[in-house]
Amino acid sequence: MGQYLDVFIDEAREHIQTLNDSVLILEQTPDHSDTINEIFRAAHSLKGISGSMGFTRLQRLTHDMESVFSEVRDNRLKVDPDLVDVLFQCLDAIEGYIEKITETQSEGEEDHEDIIEKLNGFLGTPSDSGAGKNPVQSNSLQNTASMLKLEEIELEALKEAEEDGMTPYSVTVHIDPTCLLKSVRAFMLFKALEGKSEIIKIYPSVEDIEDEKFEFEFSMILICELTEEELTKTVLGISEIEKADIEKIDTANYQVKSEKNETKQENEQPEQPGSTPAEQEKKSENKPAGSRPKGKTVVNHSVRVDIEKLDDLMNLVSELIIAKNAIIATGEDIYAESRNSAKARLYKQQMEYVERITSSIHESVMRVRMVPIESVLNRFPRMIRDISKKLDKEIQLIITGEDTELDRTVIDEIGDPLMHMLRNAADHGLEMPDEREKNGKPRLGTIWIEASQQGENVIIRVRDDGAGINVEKVRKKALEKGQITQEEASFMSDEDVIQLLFKPSFSTAEKVSDLSGRGVGLDVVKSKIEGLGGDVMVETEYGAGSTFIIRLPLTLAxxxxxxxxxxxxxxxxxxxxxxxxxxxxxxxxxxxxxxxxxxxxxxxxxxxxxxxxxxxxxxxxxxxxxxxxxxxxxxxxxxxxxxxxxxxxxxxxxxxxxxxxxxxxxxxxxxxxxxxxxxxxxxxxxxx
Amino acid sequence: MEIRDELRLITMNVGREIYGIDIFCVDSIIKPVKITPVPLVDDCFLGVINMRGTVIPVISMRRKLEFEDCEIGEEARILVLRTEDGELVGALADSVHDVLLVEPEKYSEELPESIRNRAFISGVIREDDQLVTVLNVNAVLNTLERAESGI
Structure with missing residues (x-):
């Protein structure tokens, strides 16, 4: 199960990130329908994968969250700040589960009853718990199958096949909910049907099924020569397929799909508000997969590769470059002796060619190791949101250049220093809204993160339009702390004084908050960045804001x-x-x-x-x-x-x-x- | 050093003395190659060498044990030692001899009063009429402990 666990963790993290981003957008624009759909999709998939990995607590929490989103999507629930807060709590809890799973491979014992209760609070009082079991079952069946409405042209094909002595069937397959490899079972079924039948239509799509992006059921319309009995036997012959609903299609009376028809189906989709936790296991498997809005499937032509393999490759490339340099060095001597001979010229040409190839290999391998900085930056909007709530400041974060790429090893290390600088900017840099207004600034403070590549370096600027650094205050503080002498204090340039901020245990914040300002800070940031072969600088204008400029090398190796x-x-x-x-x-x-x-x-x-x-x-x-x-x-x-x-x-x-x-x-x-x-x-x- | 049933030592000449190093600490023995000096480091480091693609620092055993420097002769060898942390460090000796098999009763941890650099030394061996000083590799390689040895 180990390899699936890794995939699960990666996927879950992606979903959590999507959810975090989307809820942030929702907080700003509560009726953004695309976002709501996006959230719903992510929550739904998250629930699906946690269920298939057997993480029941996680599944339960995501299920209840999904129910809330479903209410929002259907306009039965308004997004308000309270709801957003609970949703974020919920996301934190889910992240907690994932952390735990990453560490121990088990989801732990924490139930997060309080969050589930709050979520259910938004859903209203549970009214029909227990009663919903059977009706939902049939409803959902109807739903996946109902996603399979034939188009006119397909119906024609069916009719033609019928004339050739084939029978069209509608088949809905139910896979055992305890099954860990749903897609494999589905694949086995396709294999078994191959040659005997032709699948006309399938829901969800084959890609989605292969990616396990479905609940425990899927529906097909197929034509085959088999009798209903034979077909049933074939389908149920695959292990872990629990049940199959097979129905002959009456082509003569078939109602062709129309836009209107489909929207109606979506709206009629049954929802069970206020499910109780006890019921949720049942409900989650019955949750109609068809309720997922038909998002465009982005086919990703990528391979996940262990970073160690890349390191090995990089080491080999390094050895190759060293060997190449050695050959060139020895060759130069030989070349010098017989500069004009044809052989020497050929040698020179070939060497130049080898040099170009090794450079290209090196660049390619390097590029493989490069990751967009986005993967680090995307957690910050959420963090800033939390900080702004905590500090009662109005803050917006503007990120640009998030597609700038850096070596994987640098990316892994840069997150913490950046987070620290952002916290600093939010906590010490930006003023309280009232104060900003008094100084003729907009109440809303802005923090920018701007990443860009400049030659062999990547520059990340963390800028705020806050108060800026009070150089005199820093000077005074340094003097008080005995880090500089009176004489030094009076001679030091402003620039040098600002550098003092990067000295260990130096914090100018008058009030120590639990966000930053404990005196561990910029010195750690500086040493971390220098450890990566980069450096950090500050530009500041008192009253107008500060900019921290981080320079990092593109690669280390x-x-x-x-x-x-x-x-x-x-x-x-x-x-x-x-x-x-x-x-x-x-x-x-x-x-x-x-x-x-x-x-x-x-x-x-x-x-x-x-x-x-x-x-x-x-x-x-x-x-x-x-x-x-x-x-x-x-x-x-x-x-x-x-x-x-x-x-x-x-x-x-x-x-x-x-x-x-x-x-x-x-x-x-x-x-x-x-x-x-x-x-x-x-x-x-x-x-x- | 923990005394095993029998002790296998690589012995080397430094000045006119013989020192022994537990064979388990020795990664390999190589002929001297070009040493690139590293500025601003402790004097006993001669610099760094390229050992089959890995760059490792080299200590002069003479300087470490407070002998006079001398030319690197034909016989000189670099013993590549492995520290507790798995780091490789070369130690330049005047010459290196065979492996010495030491019976436990010949090994003594009691050192004569007057010995310097006590922290580097884990014991002394009386082998026939020769004295072999057994070095504690980790102490030798750890520059911090060097200061304490001056007591």
Whole structure:
């Protein structure tokens, strides 16, 4: 059952997400009929799959939720804030079940009676409990079968077949509710009927049946040469098929499907308001599958692949790139000896070809590992809604660029930091509505999440139109906490003061709420993002809002890097931050307070001599030797890294570097060069 | 170190002394390859090497045990050790000998008073007329414990 469990969990999560999103929309526009249908579909499927996996508590809760949605859909129940609250509670409870199932494979003992009671409260008093059993049975039968109305042309086909000595039948198959693999049973039935009969029409569709998107029954209209008895025997010959209603179709008196007919069917669909929990098991299996609005089935041509397999593939690609670099390195020597021979030229051509292919393979594998950031962002609207209720603030969240893609490993890690920043924005950034009004702002505060790809990086901006950061307050606080001295406080630039926010245990909120502001926060965010090879910055305007800018590398495993020499060793500087390489005469370096700077295109850029930074012997330079400076940029800050020479760009495979060595932050990893030597990766980010 | 029925040690020369390392801690023994120095790390780390596609740090046993540096000779070998966390670390020794089978009665955990770097050492073996110092690999590799050993 394990593999089905995984599929179940994935699917259930998807449904929960859909429900969360839809209920949010419903809260804003209570009569949005598309949304109501969407919700109903999701709730219905969720119930279906939980039932088929035998999670009865979960099934019961989703069932009652579905009943509520059904009432809403039929305009018998109005969506009001109370209902939305209960629905969200319900969704949380369902999520709780799923968490529990993920951890323990069992749904646990929690019944959530209170929520079920509240849900049933919306359905009115249970009036006809117990009595509904049999009538529902027949009703539902009528319903799946009734979804199968023949069109004129199909009826003609039936009539023709009849003339050829075949018999048309309407067959409704009931599968044992304890059956775990409904679709397999259905498939076996199709197989058994194959050759003996022809299925004219089926409801739900074959795709839906294969995807288990049906309750425990489905209906078909088929023509075959078999007698009714033989057909019954064939159908019931499949195990776990409980019952089959087989009926000959009277083609002469058949009423052809019309639009009007169908709508009538939908409206007449029986509903059992206020079912009691005891009754629900029975009811859920009888719930007509036909009540599902005919949504367009999106055929998804995708395969679920274990992330480990992708990791293996990525490792192999890495090895391939290393091997390729090695071949090129040895080849270069041979090539240099006989540059003009035909063989050498052929070699060069082939090598270039191999290089292109390996790059393409690498890119393809990388793309497979890329996931849209949407999968992280889509839980935030719900979170903001909850926070706005809790804080009594009016907040809207606007997300753009949710289709921006990031490596799976980055996606997995980025959720928590983002959540934290959003909470910060909602809690500390946005003001109370009254205060906003007083300051001439709309009562409704807005938080934006904007994701976009820029070269080798993905930029995520979390922006709010709140109060902004009070730099003086931060300065005062830092002074009080003894993190800076009086002297530092008076000399520090605003920008540097804001950086203090990222120091451990620093919270400016005057009132500690349980949302954020416990002093663990931005420092954790920062270290997490830096751990992913990215960085975070703040821009703020007091009174107008703040923007947190997160930069993340597209991938972690293979990066493009600038290869440079420092003291005979080769270092790789990830291209992410590199803006340009400058070769300048030594005399261009100027000093301010004994610190080296360079003046380039109206910009004064501080310099770091890597040899000095690494405590290596100073380079021996004659007077006309030039300096090679790698200019790196992070937000508005620039820095010139002085190296001994540069080699060029290369794709490098990032390898971890022994942590027991306690390497400095600036050395973020290593890579293996074409000649088999190790080169260190220099994280310019740590230098800025 | 837990004393098994018999102890199998890889022995190595560092300076004029012989040290032994439990064979269970040794992943492999390789000839020295090019070591890429890593700046700003503890002095006893010579740098990192490429061991069949994995980048591992290399410790100088001489520096770790507070001997004078010397040229890496023909005989020199890197012992690739596996730490408790499964991390691989190379240890550069002047030379490496055969596996030494030690009978338990020859092994003693009592160390002479004057010995330095006590934390690295789990015991001493008297084998014929030779003394073999048995190293505690995890202590050797853990730089934090190095500070405590100065007592």
């Amino acid at each position: 293979i990066i493009k890097a600038l290869m440079v020499h420092i003291n005979e060793e080769v270092y790789a500087i990830p291209l992410g931050l590199v803006s340009i390489v400058e070769v300048v005469p030594q005399s261009d370096v100027q000093y301010i307070q004994d610190r080296p700077f360079i003046h380039l295109r109206d910009e004064v850029i501080p310099l770091i001599y890597m040899r000095e930074y690494f405590h290596l012997p100073e380079a021996v330079l004659s007077e006309d030797d030039s300096l090679v400076i790698v200019i790196v940029r992070k937000g508005t800050k620039s820095l010139g890294i002085v190296v001994d020479g540069y080699i060029g760009q290369q794709e490098v495979v990032v390898k971890p570097i022994g942590s027991c060595m306690n390497p400095p932050k600036v050395i973020s990893g290593s890579t293996i060069l074409g000649n088999g030597d190790v080169a260190l990766i220099l994280d310019a980010n740590a230098l800025i």
